[in-house]
Amino acid sequence: MPFDASAYGRHVAAVYDDTYAHLDPAEAVERLAALADGGPVCEFGIGTGRLALPLLARGLTVAGIEGSPEMVAGLRAKPGGDRIEVALGDFAQTRVPGEYALVVLAFNTVFALPDQAAQVACFRNAAAHLRPGGRFVVEAWMPDPGAFRAGSALRPVRVAEDEVLLEAAVLHPAEQRMTTTKIRLTDGGVRLLPANHRYAWPAELDLMAELAGMVREHRWAGWAAEPFTDDSREHVSVWRRPEAA
Template structure:
């Protein structure tokens, strides 16, 4: 782990507005894929957050549990219908363990990049593999790094533009460390909120190697949860990893 890494920091800044900022992000396609792989079995979500994916999965009758670094995000989850019933362990999902195995382990919405180092990301794959049933799968949703968008190591970009909010990101690139340090400015009807974000970005093939180190292999990769083909033009992807044994 990187010195001083705090897995709860991001949630402290964004928990109160997370659901509002991501209200336009439909989970339906992800729910269909996850439920299909689970086939009635249990699901573990790493970085369960406010329950955007976990709660509707549980409402479908699946046994869903989670690990989350931010107590503030978990508090938001608990306030929602069904939130009190979910087992959630607060801790670093690269090392925190549960006492069972699952048909599916999920790491959604680019959360792998929130870890501070390659070692922590590799450890997350190992932790996910240790929690899988013999026939289970590890699903990872991520974005393809776009370092060409930086000029002299810096970039300003519209991260989200919606009817009720706009998020502008001011970022600095450190390619030697594969790190992006950024502050997102969230403009809503209630004013402006500063949301610091620190990413250790990873390439698709790098994740595949992490999987191999954890005893997993890539089974499929799509552009998104709709299972559209992953191509040279894709900016996001969903990868399906399965145990080797």
């Protein structure tokens, strides 16, 4: 079946903001603004604007690429959402006009691409959006195949009085893929939120950046620039397009 960049949003858009309302984006926004250094920002998989709208509110020019019309409708419905240019399409291939100081691919969304070739194309597309010296930042979890006893797992993501979010996952290690469905339980009922991941370790992402002509500048354990160590469960990585010779 051909890859469908709109599939995730079709299932998730109606409950996306409620599901992730408990996450405070302030640290990420602070770091992204520092990395952009006043220049224009393009977010791949901009979604409903969780990061993009606070960046816009800080006076930055923001654009994005998004596969899901439902997620873009959510963005447009918010104050400022109509001031962000969004190209509808797959961020591995789609171009949004402009030359950017920063391209952002946050919240593990690099793994939403179906295979290595699509991820390499995405890194090349990010580099093509950057002005010389511009930065590409990726936020992603560290793959942990050992957590999938007998190939599958069910784990709580969030337990609150008004919501329980579980994640059921099956690992396909031969292809570095994971099939997951989040199960959201609320007083309103049960909602299934499917998402597929083609996961990669940071070293593979470094090679993708190199193929796209970029050089790594930072790897942190999170948005507060914590040191990346053996115990880090996620990373925020920054690569730069070299300055013109």
